[in-house]
Amino acid sequence: MSRRAWAAAIVFSASGILASAGAGAADDPISLTIKDHKFGPEEIRVPAGKAVVLKITNADSTPEEFESKALKIEKVIAGGKDATVRLPALKAGRYPFVGEYHEDTAKGVVIVE
Secondary structure, X not given: OOHHHHHHHHXXXXXXXXXXXXXXXXXXXXXXXXXXXXXXXXXXXXXXXXXXXXXXXEOXXXXXXXXXXXXXXXXXXXOOOEEEEEEOOOOOEEEEEEEHHHOOOOXXXXXXX
């Protein structure tokens, strides 16, 4: 193998490694916390056309249900526990969600841009 071909192979391999590292960082879960029967943050911004994962931590001692009619998702999260919710690739828009057991205070929205 010539030096030029060998150097090109190293650069190509390194760019693949860097691309993989970037993809991993973008796939990190988005954290959402339930505390005092409220979601924090209340707004979550995600890119259009890309599936994302929410890691929801219920810091309250009582259960709460993450519910979004717009997203067609319902997930009960026991008090003091975590849950994972996978959102499919979505079109741009606003997708509201609530804590079904405390809808008057537990409100939020996924904003897809």
